[in-house]
Amino acid sequence: MAYWVWEEAFSVGIAVIDNQHKRIIDYINELNNALVYRDSEKAKAVLSYLVDYTLSHFSFEESLMQEAGYTMLEPHKKVHESFIKRIDFFKERSLNGEEITRQLMNELQIWLINHIQHDDKDYKDVVIEMLEKKQISAAKQTANEGWLKTLVDTFFK
Numbered sequence: 725m726a727y728w729v730w731e732e733a734f735s736v737g738i739a740v741i742d743n744q745h746k747r748i749i750d751y752i753n754e755l756n757n758a759l760v761y762r763d764s765e766k767a768k769a770v771l772s773y774l775v776d777y778t779l780s781h782f783s784f785e786e787s788l789m790q791e792a793g794y795t796m797l798e799p800h801k802k803v804h805e806s807f808i809k810r811i812d813f814f815k816e817r818s819l820n821g822e823e824i825t826r827q828l829m830n831e832l833q834i835w836l837i838n839h840i841q842h843d844d845k846d847y848k849d850v851v852i853e854m855l856e857k858k859q860i861s862a863a864k865q866t867a868n869e870g871w872l873k874t875l876v877d878t879f880f881k
């Protein structure tokens with residue numbers, strides 16, 4: 725059974741963002757499996773993908789908010805930055821030989837649930853409006869076409 729299951733309540737109504745949040749949840753589940761099976765090599769590898777992916781996701785989100793002219797972009801960026809600092813603190817502890825995987829995973833989960841349901845839902849309307857102006861429907865977002873594809877490719881290579 726998966727450790728964390730996506731729920732409709734997490735949806736911000738923007739398919740491309742929802743899909744990225746789902747991917748983060750998949751990584752967290754994979755990480756949990758590695759921990760349950762005490763596969764520390766796998767855990768290390770997944771943790772690094774998870775962190776990389778999350779950082780790319782933040783940058784991607786910031787670009788969407790910027791394109792949409794979202795007025796709360798700067799405060800939202802600050803929230804991302806403070807979380808990146810928190811991740812760096814975990815990385816440092818890990819380099820010092822501390823076992824941080826489980827704790828980081830738990831924090832990431834709690835933080836994301838909170839962030840998705842509050843901060844991310846706040847940019848929803850302006851970003852949807854911007855995507856509609858560019859005629860990027862939910863289906864097009866999922867198919868990863870056009871303007872959005874270029875943006876996805878910029879951050880997720």
Ligand SMILES: [Fe+2]
Nearest residue numbers: 785839843844
């Ligand atoms: Fe965000």
